[in-house]
Amino acid sequence: MAPNMSLFAVNAILILSTDDSSRILAKYYSPPHPPAGAGHSASSGFPGANPYPTVKEQKAFEKGLLEKTAKQTSDVILYDNRVVVFKAESDVMLYVVGAADENEVLLYNVILALRDALNILLKNSTDKRTIVENYDLVSLAVDEICDDGIILETDPVIVASRVSRPPAQDVSMKGIDLSEQGLLNAWSNLKSMGQERLRQL
Numbered sequence: 180m181a182p183n184m185s186l187f188a189v190n191a192i193l194i195l196s197t198d199d200s201s202r203i204l205a206k207y208y209s210p211p212h213p214p215a216g217a218g219h220s221a222s223s224g225f226p227g228a229n230p231y232p233t234v235k236e237q238k239a240f241e242k243g244l245l246e247k248t249a250k251q252t253s254d255v256i257l258y259d260n261r262v263v264v265f266k267a268e269s270d271v272m273l274y275v276v277g278a279a280d281e282n283e284v285l286l287y288n289v290i291l292a293l294r295d296a297l298n299i300l301l302k303n304s305t306d307k308r309t310i311v312e313n314y315d316l317v318s319l320a321v322d323e324i325c326d327d328g329i330i331l332e333t334d335p336v337i338v339a340s341r342v343s344r345p346p347a348q349d350v351s352m353k354g355i356d357l358s359e360q361g362l363l364n365a366w367s368n369l370k371s372m373g374q375e376r377l378r379q380l
Contacts, residue, residue, distance in 0.1 A: 189208055191205065193206075193273070197245065197270050209328065244258055244263065254290075255283050264287045275293070297320060
């Protein structure tokens, strides 16, 4: 096993607006505990550590990243000694950031899972307004894909199925009488059906 290998493959997942360079969703990850040889005071410098601990550093990184990727034709770049894979969707940019020695194919699978899961959840309208209106679904999708920098799932169908909203209850509940008499009637019906079953055995 290589000395710098770690489960913590993702440093950040970002969704940024290309219109006004604003942050829509930003999740920066750092392992909950530094590895054995890193020491107690080490907050960065080990695999998976959050390279941007303050909001000011994060905003500066995001601004530079948007400027760098605005006219790029590829999907993978090296920026600020980080591997960044990205996808443009309507008026937003999706980013997955990893360490400089991280596997680009692995990070690319994460960005594809995020894009495709959002397309499923948001019905192919992945734009700033729709993301903001469905922020709960988007945030849950990101959490289903990656937790603390560890990649959990890259199948967009599975991610979308875990995140989707529960069905509305108004359709099947209209004909049910929930009064005391209605519940007693339901209980007596179930009781007589159970007795009939027992007689048949």
